[in-house]
Amino acid sequence: MxxxxxxxxxxxxxxxxxxxxxxxxxxxxxxxxxxxxxxxxxxxxxxxxxxxxxxxxxxxxxxxxFPARLYGNKEKTGARIEVFLLRELNPETKLWDVLVDPARKIRIGNKLYFGEDESLVAEVIDNTTSRGRTLRFLYDGSYSDFRKKLKELGQTPLPKYIKRDVEPEDxxxxxxxxxxxxxxxxxxxxxxxxxxxxxxxxxxxxxxxxxxxxxxxxxxxxxxxxxxxxxxxxxxxxxxxxxxxxxxxxxxxxxxxxxxxxxxxxxxxxxxxxxxxxxxxxxxxxxxxxxxxxxxxxxxxxxxxxxxxxxxxxxxxxxxxxxxxxxxxxxxxxxxxxxxxxxxxxxxxxx
Known part of the structure; x- marks a missing residue:
């Protein structure tokens, strides 16, 4: 073998x-x-x-x-949820494959809000794996504005073994x-x-x-x-x-x-x-x-x-x-x- x-x-x-x-x-x-x-x-x-x-x-x-790690809040409960963007499935419909943590709280139909002003919203439309979900981002502006928004809200996705916070130099x-x-x-x-x-x-x-x-x-x-x-x-x-x-x-x-x-x-x-x-x-x-x-x-x-x-x-x-x-x-x-x-x-x- x-x-x-x-x-x-x-x-x-x-x-x-x-x-x-x-x-x-x-x-x-x-x-x-x-x-x-x-x-x-x-x-x-x-x-x-x-x-x-x-x-x-x-x-x-x-x-x-790209800055793939976002933090959002779940509607109603306000629970803090980490969303890790894995890949874009469709630019037109703003569909993304993501990982969510903690996953057990995130079900199809849930909405997640991002940013202080909650200017970006995503809806969970599918479960792919135990931690994987498909999200549809609800955003009215142009595609380039949407990508700019993701960049603004996202953090550098340092590997999990690094326990400290992300710093500007990262x-x-x-x-x-x-x-x-x-x-x-x-x-x-x-x-x-x-x-x-x-x-x-x-x-x-x-x-x-x-x-x-x-x-x-x-x-x-x-x-x-x-x-x-x-x-x-x-x-x-x-x-x-x-x-x-x-x-x-x-x-x-x-x-x-x-x-x-x-x-x-x-x-x-x-x-x-x-x-x-x-x-x-x-x-x-x-x-x-x-x-x-x-x-x-x-x-x-x-x-x-x-x-x-x-x-x-x-x-x-x-x-x-x-x-x-x-x-x-x-x-x-x-x-x-x-x-x-x-x-x-x-x-x-x-x-």
């Missing part, structure tokens, strides 16, 4: 979960794993430039996080500096370490960039609850690969250069669109690709990623990429050296 869920468990001390980002984006720590030599080095993120040559390619996920730091296409409810965290200055230096060195889009959904964080990994189903996420991106990436591949996936989301979208001769195809659609060992990667030969939590699908993917035993060793070292884990944590470069 191959790898089991229990192969991806390890002791992660609570204090290693990063509550705040590093002071400067590119000053986070960087662990460098060399698969060929089986070596582990300890660096700063900005040292990443030393590992790339002209015409190597870094592939970035240019998705943009709005900027929980977004990559190259974020463009709005649609994610979670940031592609490996990319959070790039500063404008570092991107400029890489560009001057001659490193090429390609952008793809994968709108990260909450499914990325869904726990795996089956011991047999082949039975786990990933949620679908929307993804796009343009002709421009395939040209840059396929050329680098043909020339045996580095093609570096910046983040597990980039790796997933690249592996979701491989042609029969192992080149990258354009893509527009949904992917529920789940990568776990053993797996042969087709496009990227290098990746940047953060430090992931036990039993997560993200840890499974990087174990498939680095080799399970090597990854175990690297994670033991990371815990010992007190690297910071998860969204606002440190980074790893796997060569």
């Amino acid at each position: 191959g790898m089991k869920l229990s192969h991806f468990n390890f002791e992660l001390p609570k204090e290693l979960l990063a509550e705040y980002p590093s002071e400067h984006r590119d000053e986070a720590r960087l662990m460098v794993l060399n698969r060929k030599d089986q070596t582990i080095e300890h660096k700063k993120f900005k040292d990443i430039i030393d590992y790339f040559d002209p015409e190597d390619v870094m592939v970035l996920n240019n998705t943009k996080v 709005e900027e730091r929980y977004q990559t500096i190259y974020a463009k296409n709005e649609g994610a409810v979670a940031a592609p965290t490996a990319g959070l370490h790039f500063s404008k200055h570092l991107l400029k230096r890489l560009e001057i060195k001659g490193v090429d960039f390609a952008e793809v889009t994968l709108h990260v959904g909450l499914g990325t964080f869904s726990p795996v609850e089956v011991e047999d990994l082949s039975k786990h189903k990933m949620d679908s996420e929307e993804a796009f690969i343009t002709k421009d991106a395939t040209d840059v990436i396929n050329k680098a591949k043909a020339e045996k250069r580095k093609v570096c996936a910046v983040g597990t989301t980039v790796m997933r979208v690249l592996e979701s669109s491989v042609s029969s001769n192992q080149t990258l195809n354009e893509f527009s659609g949904w992917t529920n690709k789940f990568i776990f060992p053993p797996y042969d990667f087709n496009i990227a030969n290098c990746m940047i990623t953060n430090f992931h939590t036990p039993k997560s699908t993200l840890l499974m993917m990087i174990s498939a990429f680095a080799g399970h035993d090597f990854m175990k060793k690297a994670y033991e070292e990371a815990v010992k050296e007190k690297y910071r884990f998860y969204t606002y944590g440190d980074a790893m470069l796997i060569l």
